[in-house]
Amino acid sequence: FNRFNINDINYEDNRKDVEKLLMLFNIEELNELHRKFDFRILSDDKKVDNGNKDEWSIEHIKAQHSEITQADKRRDYLQKEKESLIQLDNSTSDTELKAQVADIIPRIDTILASVNIDETEFKRIAELIDREIDGFEIDDMHKLGNLALLLKSDNSSLGNKPFYQKREQVNEWLDDFSKNIPNSTRKAFLKMYSPQEYALDFTRWRKSDFDDLFKRQKAMLKYFIQGC
Numbered sequence: 703f704n705r706f707n708i709n710d711i712n713y714e715d716n717r718k719d720v721e722k723l724l725m726l727f728n729i730e731e732l733n734e735l736h737r738k739f740d741f742r743i744l745s746d747d748k749k750v751d752n753g754n755k756d757e758w759s760i761e762h763i764k765a766q767h768s769e770i771t772q773a774d775k776r777r778d779y780l781q782k783e784k785e786s787l788i789q790l791d792n793s794t795s796d797t798e799l800k801a802q803v804a805d806i807i808p809r810i811d812t813i814l815a816s817v818n819i820d821e822t823e824f825k826r827i828a829e830l831i832d833r834e835i836d837g838f839e840i841d842d843m844h845k846l847g848n849l850a851l852l853l854k855s856d857n858s859s860l861g862n863k864p865f866y867q868k869r870e871q872v873n874e875w876l877d878d879f880s881k882n883i884p885n886s887t888r889k890a891f892l893k894m895y896s897p898q899e900y901a902l903d904f905t906r907w908r909k910s911d912f913d914d915l916f917k918r919q920k921a922m923l924k925y926f927i928q929g930c
Contacts (some may be wrong), residue, residue, distance in 0.1 A: 837909030847916030
C-alpha cells in the first residue's frame with residue numbers, strides 16, 4: 703500500500719488502495735472465523751456495462767448523489783429519498799428526528815412539483831438530507847466507513863438506490879448461489895457493525911452506522927496502515 707492515514711484515505715483520491723483495503727478487511731474478518739475469502743468471480747463470462755468481464759469494485763453504501771446529472775434521475779432519487787424518510791418517520795420515536803423529517807418532506811414535494819428539477823436545487827436538498835437526517839458531510843461519502851466490496855455487475859445494478867432498497871437487494875442475493883457477496887459487505891448492509899438501538903433502523907445508512915463500521919475497519923487494518 704501507499705502510506706496513507708486511514709482517516710484520510712478516500713474513494714476519489716485513492717481508489718485502488720481503497721479496493722485493496724476492503725479486500726484485506728474481508729480477509730482479516732474471515733481469518734477470525736477460520737474461513738477463507740472467496741476470490742472467484744462466479745460468472746466469468748458475465749459482462750458489465752463497458753463490455754469487459756466482471757471484476758471487484760467499490761460500492762457506496764449510502765448512495766452518492768453527486769453523479770446524478772440527468773433530470774429524470776434526480777426526480778427518481780428524490781422520490782425514493784422521500785419514501786425512505788416516510789419509513790424513517792414511521793419507525794423512529796426520536797421527536798427531533800421526526801421534526802427534521804417533517805420539515806424536509808414538503809421541500810422535496812415542492813421540488814418534485816417542478817417540471818424540470820434544477821441541478822442547484824437538487825444538490826441543495828440532497829446535501830441537506832445527508833447533513834440534517836443522516837449526519838454526513840460531503841467528505842464522509844467517499845471514506846472507508848461508507849464503502850463496501852462488490853462485484854462490478856452487482857454494484858451497477860444497485861446504482862443510486864436508497865439504503866433500504868440496496869439492503870433488500872443484498873438480502874435477496876444472499877440466497878442466490880450465483881452471487882458472491884463478501885462477508886463484510888453482507889454485515890454492513892445488515893447493520894451488524896452497529897450494536898446500538900439505531901441498528902434496528904434499516905431505512906437509512908447514517909453517520910452512526912458509518913462510525914461503527916469504520917471503527918471495526920480500523921481495528922482489523924491496524925497492522926497494515928497508519929492512523930489505526
